Amino acid sequence: MRDNMSNLIEDLFHGNLRLDESIHPEQDEYYEINSQISDTMQNYKTKxxxxxxxxxxxxxxLIGQSxxxxxxxxxxxxxxxxGRLIIEVLAKP
Known part of the structure; x- marks a missing residue:
């Protein structure tokens, strides 16, 4: 376990930890919504x-930045x- 934690700390230090790249929503609707957005934007582009x-x-x-x-x-x-939850749990005898 120590090796995994050390690697995580090293990755964090060196800027190799990109949590945003590993986010994959599990809801089927997410992909359908993105498809609808793409179709709608294409429709606006032609009109x-x-x-x-x-x-x-x-x-x-701007909405994306916000x-x-x-x-x-x-x-x-x-x-x-x-973090506070972990501290509270570990502080209890």
Whole structure:
């Protein structure tokens, strides 16, 4: 167990730990929703003038940035809560 923990700590130190790359939602709906988003964007691309489509893409990029910041904050909060839980469990006799 110590070797796995050491590797995890080393990976974290060297920036090799990319948790976001290992997230794969298990809900079937996730993939269906992404397909619908792609289809809808393709539909807008064919119907909107280039300037309006570019503005829509910029809006979607901003929403993505906002969502990423929220997910990061949620991850940090969950990690801290998990750490506090471990401390509380280990502190009890």
């Amino acid at each position: 909107l003038p280039d300037t309006e489509y570019d503005a829509l893409e910029q809006l979607i990029d 969502t990423s910041m929220y997910v990061e904050a949620a991850f940090e909060q969950g990690f801290r809560t998990g």
